[in-house]
Amino acid sequence: MVDAVPQQRVQSQLPNRIVDGILAIMKVLGIMLLFILVTALVITFFLYFVTLDNAWLLIPASFSFFGLMLLIVYFAKIPIGYNLRNLTVRYRTTLLTSVAFILVTGVLTGLMGFINGLKRLAQATGNPANVIVLSQGSTEEAVSNLAFESMGDIAQQEGVERRNDEPLCSRESYLVLSLPIAEPVPGSPTRRLLQVRGLFDPVASAQVHDFDLLPGGEWFSAAGVRPDADPNKPPLVEVVLGQGIARQLAGDRSAAARAQARNPEQLEVGDTIPLDTRELVVTGIMKTEGTTFDSEVWSKQSVIGPLLGKSNYTTLVLRATDAQQAQKLEDFFMGKDKDFKYEKTQVNAFTETNYYKSQSQTSVQLLIGTILVATVMGFGGVMGVMNTMFAAISQRVKDIGMLRLLGFSRWRILVSFLTESLLIALLGGLIGCVLGYMCNGLQATSIIGGGAGPGGKAVVFRVVVDWGVLGIGLTLSMLMGFVGGLIPALSAMRFKPLEALRG
Amino acid sequence: MKFMMLIFKNLRRNLVRSMLTSAGVMVLVFVITLIWSILGFLDMATSEKSANFKGIVTEKWSIPSQLPFSYANTLENGAAREESDVKPMDSMTWQFFIGSVDKTNIGFSTFIFAFCMEPKKLLTMMDELDSLQPGPKAELDKAIKAMEANRQGIIVGQKRLAAIEKKVGDRIKVFGINYRDLELECEIVGTFPPGRYDNNTCINRDYLNASLDAYKASKGKPHPLAEKTLNLVWVKVPTKDSFTKMSGQIDNSPMFAAPPVKIETASSGVSNFLAAYKDLLMILRYLLAPAIIITLTVVISNAISISVRERRKEMAVLKVIGFQPNQIIFLVLGEAILLGVVAGAISSIGTYYFVNRVIGGIPFQIAFFSSFPVLDGALWWGAAIGFITSFAGSILPALSTRSIKVVDVFSKVA
Known part of the structure; x- marks a missing residue:
């Protein structure tokens, strides 16, 4: 009879653990599904609308998007200083998360510069007459x-x-x-x-x-x-x-x-x-x-x-x-x-x-490989920022409760946390772009060919990291920040004020 | 055991974080497995063997090599003239036939790249086909026998067969691209086992040579390439010394004056051919793979740092109940390593079986390689990458637990 109580407790805890486990798995699967969906949308958008010639437009687009977020922050009277302070206080986490963004953006811009160089080479060769x-x-x-x-x-x-x-x-x-x-x-x-x-x-x-x-x-x-x-x-x-x-x-x-x-x-x-x-x-x-x-x-x-x-x-x-x-x-x-x-x-x-x-079929093959690598590395970056933001939110549950009690609506909480992750992404993306730009002008060798079977021409060319490539790199970084920050921000906005204050 | 249970429980406590980190590890290990498999395969193809040397004889200066077929017999014997000269253990000739099953629409869905050779050499001289398991070997042997019985019989790689929308038993007409005005009527008698030869085709060399004779008979003059049909001769010798001796025999032979020939080891030939891809391979080896590993380390480090910071009170309690600082360090390291090793192993082993068994190799065209298998090393790569990156990522956060002072933590609580 004495032993029956802990036994009952174990029995009652077991289904809860299973349910918790299933919920966690579903949450992660949901995140992955969202990532796949966003990736598919982004790739479709890029394939149909973005070329290396017009990709420079992504730079003003990225800054405009970030500017829009700042405007919303300003007019909604969201205390952005609070977010900035969080990033600086937890500077190690911020830096580690930024490193993931820097690497992903740097590698992507370098690779895209290689492909861009090959593409420019094929474009510059040949007279239309x-x-x-x-x-x-x-x-x-x-x-x-x-x-x-x-x-x-x-x-x-x-x-x-x-x-x-x-x-x-x-x-x-x-x-x-x-x-x-x-x-x-x-x-x-x-x-x-x-x-x-x-x-x-x-x-x-x-x-x-x-x-x-x-x-x-x-x-x-x-x-x-x-x-x-x-x-x-x-x-x-x-x-x-x-x-x-x-x-x-x-x-x-x-x-x-x-x-x-x-x-x-x-x-x-x-x-x-x-x-x-x-x-x-x-x-x-x-x-x-x-x-x-x-x-x-x-x-x-x-x-x-x-x-x-x-x-x-x-x-x-x-x-x-x-x-x-x-x-x-x-x-x-x-x-x-x-x-x-x-x-x-x-x-x-x-x-x-x-x-x-x-003859630029080789570039297409390399581009497909780069998209795969960028997607996978991007997923790693998203996981990093998501971990950071989930942790930031879990540590600031009471703060969120207080903000809600002070009258901040749910969407303001969402914008606040999303802006925080976008700030990390912008910082990492910009440094990554600078690193990628260092590859600009390097001499490289590769093959260009029609793609069907072996063959092709060995060519000497220069890596071209231009505004278009930088635009793609920066946009990828911002997208990673957006996707990685959105889900934690959504979970933050769902907190009920009193429950949050109780911790 | 209790320590292990504690590690498990800690990982389970924030399941979402553990799973997010595992998912990050898995996808990054997946890409590293693919990259290392491609690089490892190319390294193997370009590294010298200590025994059973394969040499390639080609035209000395020009690429593609185009030799007269009259060279074939002498080269297959290693240009041996004296009793004491080295003769190859085995040899084969390659004549390339590039064609299309559609005369007007030439593209991926109609393209044929064929080795014209003696069918029986497929099982003794072709890389990977010379070491097949009994099942696939019997299948291929059956197709080879059919090719020998019917010289118009051809073997087509499985992906190529799907691309041209044909099946075994169908008849096709292949219109020559390099052999202009030559049309080969072929019957598909079998396929290659999935993998390396998925996009290749094998034609009986006797049929190509007979077709060139028929061309001469019908047009009254030989085909423009009639004297340039032999592209490569492969010879197999037992040791490096015998290879060197045979090189001398071929170099000094008066038979090969116009055009002159050269012999090089297979690895050297492949390496020279891959020279144009040097920068791309360097990017894969020295930029992409390390960047992914660093990203992986950072993702793990980030997760573990957050976890340690969140559990300062708990670690103070552990210290109060008698845990030594080193034990807490091992606890944190254990969590990271368990997560990294398990996620890494699942990813690379999964990649090994999925890529090799389901999709039949990594589809990536580099020179004449169109598909790469995931190497056996992948079975342990994931666990090793997981171990190293999780250790590197968690060592600093783990060491930081030493600085947790019970008094400080509880004074804040109070």
């Missing part, structure tokens, strides 16, 4: 194989610009060269994949692609070779380089060669690149910064083709009279109009802008 012609079915130059005899007729079609009574076009052979690195770092690649473009006429190609050479350089000669100083050696193969690859190849030289070089940071006119028994000599550096051509080496096709075992042409680039005419040529070669189509041979043709747009 140019049309790229590849062999039938080919969407990438590396697998294209154009019949030489049909190229002349294709170039003679109406709509192609003419200079000196000749069609303005560039006959090209795109190939990738596997070049040994002089002194590879142990554990790192021993060869560099070098993109070489063999050209029929470099001056015509430069006109089609709108590239000039840096001062002091010249296009390779009609022969494409020049005699070596040592008459016993084979002639030097003349090449011009993009600026990016000129920097990278300079780094591939042996330490001794770098020490003796005129410019250890970049290959200069007159420098040579060994290629088995032959040597390539640099005759010029192209102004190609910010385009995919920045990673290319151009040479005479009749010299480099046989040397590397590729005698055929892969690409024909036509300069149309204008962008509208270029689109017409694309439609004509692709047979989009049944009554007006090219019938002599079947080819794939794209305006250059469309072609490079299709």
Whole structure:
């Protein structure tokens, strides 16, 4: 009988514990559901309305939203000093929560800067008045194989610009060269994949692609070779380089060669690149910064083709009279109009802008990966701020009761706590954006491609953390603060004054 | 045991906080598991093996490598000319056929990327397929036999099969992209086991070569790529020494002058190919993974700090009833570690089974890898990450409990 009382207590406590557990699980599941819902809405909004070009608008939008909250705080006479004091008194918790925001925002802006750099590269490459012609079915130059005899007729079609009574076009052979690195770092690649473009006429190609050479350089000669100083050696193969690859190849030289070089940071006119028994000599550096051509080496096709075992042409680039005419040529070669189509041979043709747009599929894949990472890291950040705000509220239950008794309505309590979490988010977001901005301008390498199967072009580019990227970072931070603060704030506003005062 | 019960009870006391923190740990460990699996897989692919070396023979300068098929026989023998020369334990040739099942609409849903090779080599030379479990091995063996009996038979990866909306037994026509004007009429005789080869296709090399002969017969001239059909030759040798010797045999052979060839270890070849992804992989390895781990530590640290601050009175009581400061430290550490280890383990083990068994790998295209398995290490990664981050996150809050003075706490209460 004596033991029966504790036994009954245990029995009566057990269902309560189970109920408490179930309620807690439901609460957390509810929070996760809300997070998933908000994430889905945010992703949908971003996919349909936000591009890297208009994302800068998110910065004024974020500040406007925060300003609106402050205005509400001001007109509702909510004691914001009370919230600020809470943040400063519990500065360690505030800082720890901010660190999560800083990291998430910093990493996101860095990654978005990488993707933005790739996207800008693809956008900046290509002239809307140019049309790229590849062999039938080919969407990438590396697998294209154009019949030489049909190229002349294709170039003679109406709509192609003419200079000196000749069609303005560039006959090209795109190939990738596997070049040994002089002194590879142990554990790192021993060869560099070098993109070489063999050209029929470099001056015509430069006109089609709108590239000039840096001062002091010249296009390779009609022969494409020049005699070596040592008459016993084979002639030097003349090449011009993009600026990016000129920097990278300079780094591939042996330490001794770098020490003796005129410019250890970049290959200069007159420098040579060994290629088995032959040597390539640099005759010029192209102004190609910010385009995919920045990673290319151009040479005479009749010299480099046989040397590397590729005698055929892969690409024909036509300069149309204008962008509208270029689109017409694309439609004509692709047979989009049944009554007006090219019938002599079947080819794939794209305006250059469309072609490079299709090459940004890699960016799309990276973007999807970044969204996943941002979502998951964002969830971590939300959990952090939610913990902080729940704890802040549980410690200030009596304060809330007092405020309610003083006449503060429920929504004012909600705004008060929401503003507190948004303040942490704004602080963390701004510092994160500053950290992310430090990546701006860094040189990086990656691949751009059409996405279907392996392949693509290795490109050198710069990370671009612009206002759009910063806008996305800041908005993510504010969203984390909003979602993480909303549920605790909702629970705070539901307190009944007298019960809260009793604690 | 009583100590453990106390830890459990403390965690249960604020269930919402414990669950929020666990949820944070789980999602962050999920991403780290994915990132480490991709990096670990690539590390394995680029690290040298101590035995059963695989070498790749390719064109010396150009990519894609395009060699005449007449090189195949000699290279499959490691260019051995003398009795004392090293011969490969096994070898295979690869000819790539890139095509589309729709001549006009070329895209993800019609694209075919095929290795044309000897079917029997699938089970002896292809990574992962050479170490299949008996069940999947028997299935693949059946498909291989069907390919050998019918040279138009092809094996298609499961995701590719779904993408082109075909099934085993269907016939398809593949229009060549790299082999212009070549059309292969194929019959799907089987699929690859789920995983690495989900998006690949295997065609019998005899059929491709016969089709090139037929092209020559019908057009009166060889196909433009007729002398460039051999893309890679794989050779397997027992040791590094035999690989080095075989490299010499191939380098010094007069057979391979135009175009010249090179041999490199498989790991070196893959590593060179991945060089363009160097920065992306560095971001994953040195920026993203550490940032996630720090975020995880911060989330745990935050939760534990709050918990300690809220329980100062309780800890003062514990001190009054005889608990030593170190015991209280262990209590706080125990709570954090239990939560971190359990949540981390559930997440990474769950990820392992979900990704490998349900979705068949992490779908992420890097070079020629289109899907990555979650590595076996994931079975312990979660618990380890949970342990380390929860320890790092809770050590300072735990140590701060030493400064709790009973007199101070109760003087405020009074």
